[in-house]
Amino acid sequence: MKENICTIPVNEVFEQNDGCPICRMRNLIEAKYIDYITGPAMMEPDIRIETNRAGFCERHFGMMLTSGRARLPVALTLESHLTEVREKMLMKKPDKKVLEAIEKLEGSCFVCEYIEPHLARSLETVCLNYKNEPEFRKLYESQPYLCLTHYRMMIQAAKKPLGRDYDAFAEATRRLVLKYADSLQTDIVAFRDAFDYRNAGKPLSPEAKISIERTIEFLTSRPAATAKSDDN
Ligand SMILES: [Zn+2]
Ligand SMILES: [Zn+2]
Structure with missing residues (x-):
């Protein structure tokens, strides 16, 4: 699923010519994932394992709440995530390992983690289009x-x-x-x-x-x- 929910139409994005084109690609990927994660995906056990581990950053928690989707899936994800936080981080003494785990969680986010490889693939497409398509090259160089x-x-x-x-x-x-x-x-x-x-x-x-x-x-x-x- 994660591989194919998000194919970015690179040429279309570059035709818009407004602001940073890579921001536009990132925003598309981000919106698709927010949509995905606030839908039935939240109930999938393998996704749950991932969201329990990675959690979400403030920005993406915010987007989940303002996406207009139902709040129940968000509540279920949080309940499960909180259980893991309590068990792995709070029901034992705050030794080095526990503090490191909390620190790691502070810097991780399920959505951010998925944006990264997708954006990397889209950037590769940008490079190949630039190399192989003179029209795209013009489009690229005319970005603001x-x-x-x-x-x-x-x-x-x-x-x-x-x-x-x-x-x-x-x-x-x-x-x-x-x-x-x-x-x-x-x-x-x-x-x-x-x-x-x-x-x-x-x-x-x-x-x-x-x-x-x-x-x-x-x-x-x-x-x-x-x-x-x-x-x-
Ligand atoms: Zn940008
Ligand atoms: Zn994030």
Whole structure:
């Protein structure tokens, strides 16, 4: 099941041309998994073993509750997960092993764990399309930007599938990202300068007005409001 619930239509995603295309792919995979995990999958014993072990991060617990699905499957998953936490972590002395287990749980999430390999496969497809389809290459290079995290992931994923095209790909990607970061810098400076009384009444461009939100999204790979609530 886990392998095939999520085939990302890479070309379609790149045709949208709005924001970071890898964020869009990640969001698609994420939404499909949230949908999957709040449906009948929650009752499957092998899934239950996994959710008991990995738990969920704050973001994905939140999405499970706001997905519009029934709350009973969430309650059943939590009941089972909590049983495991109590048995393995709280019904014995807090020795090194127990504390390590809690720490490991803090950093793990069932949904995050599944996004990772799916996204990796989609990134490989991006690389192969770039290598083999001139049209896709144009589409790739006309993206507004890649967020910083996905710039890193894209470059890391590219070496093997791109082969001798790797250098050109890495350079094209770097230029794309730098160009956007330059424009963010300009807009942030304009936003800052708007606080100077000497600039009173000077109009601010729409991009500069939301430059804080855009910069946060570029740096964190999530829209600013989400990034903010993630920190709380
Ligand atoms: Zn991104
Ligand atoms: Zn997660």
